Structure formats: structure tokens, C-alpha cells
Amino acid sequence: MAALKIKKGSTSHSAYNLRPNFSDEVETHTLAVLVDNEPGVLARVIGLFSGRGYNIESLTVAEVDHTGHLSRITIVTTGTPQVIEQIKAQLGRIVPVHDVHDLTVEGASVERELALFKVAGSGEKRVEALRLADIFRANAVDSTLESFVFELTGTPSKIDAFADLMRPLGLIEVARTGVAALSRGAE
Amino acid sequence: MTRQMTGAKMVVQALKDQGVDTVFGYPGGAVLPIYDEIFQQNDIRHILVRHEQGAVHAAEGYARSTGKVGVALVTSGPGATNAVTGLTDALLDSIPIVVLTGQVPTFMIGSDAFQEADTVGITRPCTKHNWLAKDTDTLSETLHQAFHVARSGRPGPVLIDIPKDVQFANGKYTAPEKSDTSIYAPETKGDITAINELVEAMEKAERPVFYTGGGVINSGPKASKLLRELVDATGIPITSTLMGLGAYPASGENWLGMLGMHGLYEANMAMHDCDLMINIGARFDDRITGLISAFSPGSKKAHIDIDPSSINKVIKADIPIVGDVESVLTDILKVWKARGRTVNREAIAKWQSQISDWRKVECLKYTQEGKTIKPQYALERLEALTKDHDRYITTEVGQHQMWAAQYLGFEDPNRWMTSGGLGTMGYGVPASVGVQVAHPESLVINVAGEASWLMNMQEMGTAVQFRLPVKQFILNNERLGMVRQWQELLHGERYSHSWSEALPDFVKLAEAFGAKGIICSDPDDLDEAIIEMINYDGPVIFDCLVEKHENCFPMIPSGKPHNEMLLGEASTQGAIEAGGAVLV
Numbered sequence: 001m002a003a004l005k006i007k008k009g010s011t012s013h014s015a016y017n018l019r020p021n022f023s024d025e026v027e028t029h030t031l032a033v034l035v036d037n038e039p040g041v042l043a044r045v046i047g048l049f050s051g052r053g054y055n056i057e058s059l060t061v062a063e064v065d066h067t068g069h070l071s072r073i074t075i076v077t078t079g080t081p082q083v084i085e086q087i088k089a090q091l092g093r094i095v096p097v098h099d100v101h102d103l104t105v106e107g108a109s110v111e112r113e114l115a116l117f118k119v120a121g122s123g124e125k126r127v128e129a130l131r132l133a134d135i136f137r138a139n140a141v142d143s144t145l146e147s148f149v150f151e152l153t154g155t156p157s158k159i160d161a162f163a164d165l166m167r168p169l170g171l172i173e174v175a176r177t178g179v180a181a182l183s184r185g186a187e
Numbered sequence: 188m189t190r191q192m193t194g195a196k197m198v199v200q201a202l203k204d205q206g207v208d209t210v211f212g213y214p215g216g217a218v219l220p221i222y223d224e225i226f227q228q229n230d231i232r233h234i235l236v237r238h239e240q241g242a243v244h245a246a247e248g249y250a251r252s253t254g255k256v257g258v259a260l261v262t263s264g265p266g267a268t269n270a271v272t273g274l275t276d277a278l279l280d281s282i283p284i285v286v287l288t289g290q291v292p293t294f295m296i297g298s299d300a301f302q303e304a305d306t307v308g309i310t311r312p313c314t315k316h317n318w319l320a321k322d323t324d325t326l327s328e329t330l331h332q333a334f335h336v337a338r339s340g341r342p343g344p345v346l347i348d349i350p351k352d353v354q355f356a357n358g359k360y361t362a363p364e365k366s367d368t369s370i371y372a373p374e375t376k377g378d379i380t381a382i383n384e385l386v387e388a389m390e391k392a393e394r395p396v397f398y399t400g401g402g403v404i405n406s407g408p409k410a411s412k413l414l415r416e417l418v419d420a421t422g423i424p425i426t427s428t429l430m431g432l433g434a435y436p437a438s439g440e441n442w443l444g445m446l447g448m449h450g451l452y453e454a455n456m457a458m459h460d461c462d463l464m465i466n467i468g469a470r471f472d473d474r475i476t477g478l479i480s481a482f483s484p485g486s487k488k489a490h491i492d493i494d495p496s497s498i499n500k501v502i503k504a505d506i507p508i509v510g511d512v513e514s515v516l517t518d519i520l521k522v523w524k525a526r527g528r529t530v531n532r533e534a535i536a537k538w539q540s541q542i543s544d545w546r547k548v549e550c551l552k553y554t555q556e557g558k559t560i561k562p563q564y565a566l567e568r569l570e571a572l573t574k575d576h577d578r579y580i581t582t583e584v585g586q587h588q589m590w591a592a593q594y595l596g597f598e599d600p601n602r603w604m605t606s607g608g609l610g611t612m613g614y615g616v617p618a619s620v621g622v623q624v625a626h627p628e629s630l631v632i633n634v635a636g637e638a639s640w641l642m643n644m645q646e647m648g649t650a651v652q653f654r655l656p657v658k659q660f661i662l663n664n665e666r667l668g669m670v671r672q673w674q675e676l677l678h679g680e681r682y683s684h685s686w687s688e689a690l691p692d693f694v695k696l697a698e699a700f701g702a703k704g705i706i707c708s709d710p711d712d713l714d715e716a717i718i719e720m721i722n723y724d725g726p727v728i729f730d731c732l733v734e735k736h737e738n739c740f741p742m743i744p745s746g747k748p749h750n751e752m753l754l755g756e757a758s759t760q761g762a763i764e765a766g767g768a769v770l771v
Contacts, residue, residue, distance in 0.1 A: 022503065036370075039319065044311060051312050082499060089496035095316040095336060095371050 021083045027069040028057065029104040030076050030181045036096035044094050045073055054079060054087050058113075058156070058178035062183060064114050066090045072099065076156075076179050098122045101183070106186040115159045120147040121170030128171045136162050147172075194323040195220035195354040198287065201330035203230050207258050209249060209624055210234070214263025218301060222353035234653055235771030237645035239266050240288035241617035243344075244643070245271020246284045250277075250622030251525050252579055256337050257621065263291055263346060264302030267348070268309065268747040272611060274344045275313040279608025281405055283342035285333050288315075292352035293321055306348045315343030316371075321350065327378035331366035341374030341494040342405050343406050361721055368703060372383030373493060377518060384523045385465070385506050387490045390716055392463035392487075393534035394541075395423045398446065398475075401430030401607070402468015402492060404600045411600045413516035415439070415465065415521075421530045424542055428469050429592055430607045437596030443542065447475045448743050452550035452734040452752060453542055455741075458483050459749035460541075466490045468512045469500040472608070481748035491515050543762040550741045550754055562587065562662045562733040564635070565653025566594035569660060574718045576630040578602065579622045582635045583615040583639030586668035586680040591634040613642030616659065620646050623655040627643075630658070632722060636729075638687050639664040647700040658720050659728045664735045665690060672738045693730035697760045700726075706731040 035041045044059055049056050057076040064072045077087060091100045103109040106146070117138070119129045126148075132152050133140065136158070142149035152162055156179060165172055192200065198221050201208065215224045224234050236242040239261040261270050265289040277284050291300040307319045307387030316336050319328045328347065333345045379519035389395060397418060403410050411434045418425050418441050424434050426443040435442060446458055458464065464486045469475070473488075476482045482502060490504035491499070491512060498507045508515055523529075557565040566587075580595060581604040582588040588605055597603050604622055606614035619633035633640075640661050650657050670685040694704030705725050707716040707730070720727045721771045740755030 022499075038305060043308070046313055082503075086496060086500055089498070090498075093494065093496055167449065 008117050009021045013026045022080065023113065024080055026078055026080055027084060027104070028076060028078045028107065029102055029117075029177060030074065031088065031091070032101040032103055032181060033075065033091055034075040034099040035073060035094075035096060037069040038096055041071070041096050042073070044074075044096070048094065049075075049087075052090065053182070054083065057187055058179040060180055072136075074179055074181050090105050103181050103183055106183060109156055109181050110184060111179050111181040112153055113156050113159055114151065115162075116141070116172060116175045117122075117145060117150045117152065117163065117166055117171060118173040119150065119166050119170050121174050129166060132162070132165050138162065189359040191357050192360050193220065193224075193355060193357055194320075194326050194349065195224045196360065197323070197360050198330065198349070198354070199224045199364075199583065200229065200360060200436060201229060201327050202258065203333045205256070205331065207231060207256070210258045210260050211236055211245040211249070211621065212260030213239050213242055213266060215238075215266050215289060217263035217266075217291060217351050218260060218287075218354075219351075220351065221287070221289070223647060229361075232624075233260075234620070234649065236617065237648045238318045238643065239269035240272050241620070241643050241646045241649065241710065243270045243284065243286060244276065244611075244614050244617035245279075245621030245624070245646070246286070246452060247273065247277050247282045247614075247650075248581060248604050248618030249625045250282050250284055250617075250621075252601050254601060254623045255283075256334055257283065258287070259465075260287045262290045262302065263306065264521065266302075267304055267306040267532040267665045270346075271313055273607075274346065275308055276606050276609040276611045276614060277344035278313055278315065279402060280606065281342050282344065283337040284344045285337050286346045287356075288346060288348050290319070290348045290350040293350045294352070294489050295642045296350065300370075301348045306346070311348050313339075313344070314346045317346040317348065318346045319350075320353055322504065323353050324355040326353060326358060326365045328361045331361070331363045332368060332370060334363075335368040336371050339371060339438065340375075341402075367523070373510055375493065375511035375514050377491065377508040377515035380510045381506055381678050382518050382522055384510065384518070386519060386526060388463050388487055388489065388506065389421065389423070389465070389523065390526070390529040392423075392532060394457075394461045395421075395463040395465065395535070396443075396457045397423055397425035397465050397467060398427070398458060398469055399431045399434055400428040400469025403431055403434040403512050404468075406449060406468065406493075410468075410516060411435070413513060413520060417516060417520055420528065420540070421523075422532070423465075423530070424457055424539065426450070426457065428472065428475060428607070429605060431469060432592060432603045433600045436598040438598060445592050445769055447472075448477070448741055448745075449593065449741065450743075451593070452548050452741050452754065453545035454546045455743065455749040455752060459544055461486045464488045466492075466504075467516070468492060470497045473501075476501060477743045478746055478748045483749070488548070506550045507680045509549075533706065537660040543610060548754065550752075555710060558709060560708065560713060560733045562590055562737055563594055563662070564710060565662055565713065565731050565733055568592050568713050569632070569634070569717055570595050573630060573632065573721060574716065576627075576721070579626060579629055579631045581605065581615045581618040581622060581631070583633070583635040583642075584612045585636045586672065586737075587634055587639075587662045589669075589739045589768035590662075595634075602732065612639040616640060616643045616657075617646045617649075619657040619659070620649050620655055623650070623657050627655075631656075632658045632660050634663045635659060636668055636669045637665065637674040637690060638663050638692075641691075644696075647697075647702060647726065647728070649700040654725070654738055655725075656723070656725050658722070659726070660731065661729060662731050663690075663693070664733050664737070664768070665753040666735055668737075669739065675738065676744070693728050697726075697728035700728075702726040702728055702763070704728050704730065706730040706732070
């Protein structure tokens, strides 16, 4: 990828996109932030959130372009529309940030999260756990005579739902990756 | 063409290539190779400060008074942590500075080595950007990028942490023009549709006001020139924040004076009652807006700012324009002229007469009587006796700072250096040193309070060593005046730790430093004493003993709107009653 020249802070060239249309309702937004994969860049992003009192519901990061050394940070955050706009503008100010996309407002997007569930039990509960895993299309990636580890991919709400079902069946531990998201379509 | 050299030599070469002529610094173990290079050349002047905080504030003063990037060089660990206040100050006031810090060698990083600190981690939230230079081969490009980031877009402080082994090692030097500056390319040209809309609003507005800030000054002298042209052609009244003073001349006919918490009555009333507010390079700071929900309720608000995150941060903008002030003002003037130079003259004349009525309140009136010098009087006399000089003013932070902003007139940009956003006590002495280094022939005065002044008074040593004739004009009320004022108005007159006990004898202190000391307590002697200060060829500490209980008015108490100002009285007694009535 060539050196990117990005309009800092705004997802569009026009200042008209900065027009406020603010309500006080708290919204959840998924932001995709493309950054140079250099030391400290994640600290800059996280420090911005903690320093300015913004929320992080979920955060995933990994290098997505090994030749250009670009990482994609996917952040799920909550706030009023004014706060969300501030978050995007503040992220845009960070020098190694190339681009900020608000997947929640820029058309349709897909969101997926991977989770591992350790469920221990015997008898009827164990059978029920396996049956529910099948319904949710979760894979058993480890099993002993007393336990399973299920792997499940889906939207965060699907993972929440599965966790709720597993709890009475002997859920011991959950590990979640946080959300990865992409916009739908060719763009 | 690649040139090989050591990292330390690269630092000096990069500074030269960036046009740097002055570095403020303090040596230490981790920067010795760089100091060795500085020793062996004559192009860059090194000013040895007495404390690293002083180096950064001096670099700020240098930058603010010249429009160039200021440079400070300090060692690792405590050198770097001492620079943190200055970095934060520069971040809040958007001052372009490059701070170079030494670091323990790369192979010792993380081992809790002697004078090791996580400088990049500590300074990440107080710089615009920072770098740990781990490789000599890329060091020079990083240095050039640092200057680019510091001065481009919304200016600010940057820091490069340079481990000692990187300074010793050889590597290839990259010239500025070969360095990749595309890493940071902020938009500078404003959206023309929005500019058209603003011009249209200006043509129709009945009660328009310009509200300008430090962004005009940061944009450069041309921006101030364009602003003056626009204001004078339209007849629209103009007020400014603390940081923006001098962009429009204080003697200009459309000048309202400073606005905000201690701004002028007419400026704040105009902001409250206007129907079109044109914010140019200001950021709706809480010292400006007062109560947000009651801030200028009836106005359409245009906001011109180079930083998109400033827009809609505090106040919703009806006409947002992201761009550099100079570029946007050029376009506004072009569009306004092309559309026929229209304004609503009749309505504006009415608006101006309303403003004249507000002026009649004479919100800065005070009475100088008896044998005690009023601080306002001291500043009025300072203004009268120095305004025709080639003059630069720095300040500390507190009441004296607000009085200086109210009673001194600034005719040009870059003449007023003060800590606005962070409110850093101890800024003024080192800043005056930095300004005087940049302008050796000019009259540089630091208007100070005695408490603030003491915070970085060690820099008098720097002034004496480098023959910098800075004038330290201390309004000495033996109080932390602004703290005392808030305690009087808001905390039942319980003056908790707000007085200065065991103050030094400032005349003897001046003499101990090798400077001149002047003390004045009688209003009748004041003029003569100020003239003596001006005429003395060398640094002066002027101990001006003033009224101890004077409060700074007008004042918008925190949480109040612009039209609920405390006007106070020249006498403190009246002010307490007025203050109590509103605040309690």
C-alpha cells in the first residue's frame, strides 16, 4: 500500500459532514481504525479513550497488511452522537492513524466475534450442552469425560445468548476475541 | 547522495537544515554526544537554562514571538520529566516546539537503568506526537518529520527520545527535502460551500461579532492582516480570547477588548446578544463560554478551525469550516468582494450604538487614591510608558495576567506570550528569556505576580549569563491573588494558604543574581521607577508593591452566562457584596 494521504479527522472532504444532528441518546458504534503498525500506536488509541473518558466495549487489533505494516483496530464504543463524533475526530488527529471508518453509519456491515466456552458437567446437562452447541453451530474443540470447550463465531449478541444458555449447564470460563467488522459490498 | 555521520552529529545537522538558530537546553549523561557536537560548531546557539521546565517555556516564548519552531534539548529521566509541564502547556496553547530528550542506550531500555524513564510513554498524552528513535539510519528523517508535524496543521509540541547508543552510532543522513512528510497532511483549505454560506450570513447579519483566538496568530502574520482587512471593511465588531490578543490592534475602531471570564463587559454582552458569531481560530474554551446552555442563545455560529476535533466539541457549529485561517480568510474576502461587498450597514450601525452604550459601563474603571499602588494603575502606567517601544510582553498566571490582558494594548500579533490553556504558573520568566533571545534589541517585559514569579525564578541566572535585559515587572500583593479572590467570593473568605510568607527581598535577590533590583510602593514614584527599569541596560527585577486585596473584575463566575457578569467595584468591599449576592 502506498503512503496514504488522508483527510484527517473527517470521513469526507466536506465540512458539511460535520453538521451536528445531535441527540442525547447513547448509541453503540463500531469504528474501524487503520493505523501504522508502529510501537506505541495502540497505546495512543487506548490512551485517547481513557484520557478523554470515552468507553471501549470491545477492541481487537492485528496487522492486516504485512508489507505496508498497517494494523486494523476495531473498536466498539458507546456515547451520544456528539461524543461519537468527537471520538472520530480525536482519532483522526493521531499522526499514525490513516483512516477512521464508522461502520455503524457508513452503510451495512458485518460484525463477527469468536468465543471459546469451557463447560463442565455430566449426565443430562452434558448432553443438553452438546445439543445446544449443535443448534448454535458451535464446534467442540476439546473434550474430556467431564468437559467440553466449544468454539463459536457470530455476532456479539449470539455469543451472549449462547453464554446465557451454557451458564446453568456448567459454564466455567469464557474467552472472547472482541468484534471484527467489515462493510458489506465491493467498496 | 548519502552522507554518513553519527546520530549526535545528525541532530545538529538536522537542526541546521531546519533553520534552527537557537536551542534551549540542559546537558546530562544521556545527551553528552549531542552536547559534544554542539561544542564543535557555531551555527546553533545553545542557551543554558537552569531547569528543564525553563528550557521548554523558553522555547515556547521563542516560538510564539517569532512564528518559528522552538527547540529544547534535555537529558533522560528527570530531564524529560521536568519537560512535561512545558510540553502540556504547548499542547494546550498549540505552540510548535520540538523537544529532544536523551535516553539510556537501547540495550538498557526496560532495565530501570540510571536516569531511565519511559519518556515516550509519559509524554504521549502531552505531545502532538512523539518518537523513540531506535535506529540511527532513520533518525534524521524522524527529526525532519518532527518539525513538519510541530508546525503543520494545528501546531503543537513533539518529542524525540534518542537513546545514547543511537547518538554514538553511524548512519546515513537524510536531507529535509528527501524526508517523507506525507505521514501528516492536514487539510488547510476550507470548504467553499460553507464559506459561501458564511458570507451570505455576514451580509444579512444585524448583530454580527468576530470572536478570534490563537489560531489567527498561529496561522501567521498574513492571517492577522487579512483579519484586519475583513473587520475594517465590514465594520463588524471583534473580540478575542486571551491567546488571540494582537491579531486585531487594540487601537482599532472595531475592537471590543478581550472576552471571557475576565473579559470586558461590552465584549461579553456582544457575544451574548449577537445574531451571528464568527469564531476564527478559537475553541470555545470554558473560560470563554461560561454556562454552555446559556451561551449566546440567539446566534448562528460559524466556526473556522484547522482542527476538526475542535468543531462541535463544546458548542455546536451551524457553519463549520475546517481550514487554515489564512486560507479561509482569503477565500471569505474573495467571495465577499465578488458578491458586492455587502453588509447590513443600517443594522450594524444600530448594533454599534448598542455596543457604545455597553462601553459606557466602563467595566475597567478603578480608583487610584492614597499612597497604595493599585495593580491596574501600575499596568496603566506601564502601558503608557512602554507602548511606543518595540515591546514584547510575557506573563505568569493569575490576577496580574488578566489585568495585563485588560490594561495593556497589543497592536500586533506575536507580541503577547502567556500560558492560556494550561495556566502554568512559572511560565513567564523562562518565556521572557526565550523571547529576548529571539529579539535581543527589543523591550521584553514579564508581567508577574510574586508567587508565580518565584516558581521559575532560577532562570534569572540564564538572563544574566546571556546578557538578556528582560524586565521582570512583579505586581507584589504578597498573596496568591486569584486563589485569594476565589476564596473571598466562593469560600466564605477563608484564606486557606493563599498568602506569600517569607518572601525574599527582591532587590537583594536581583543583586544576588547580578541583575538590577528596583522597588516601588508609592504611586507618585511609579513613573520614574518604570522609566528607570526601561532604561537600564540589563535584566531588572521590579518589585511593585500593590494593594493586597484587589480583585480582578469584571468576572463571569463559573457556571454563569455572559450577561451575568460581576462588575465589582474599585473597592473590595463592594465586590464582596456583589459577589456574594450572585454566587451564594
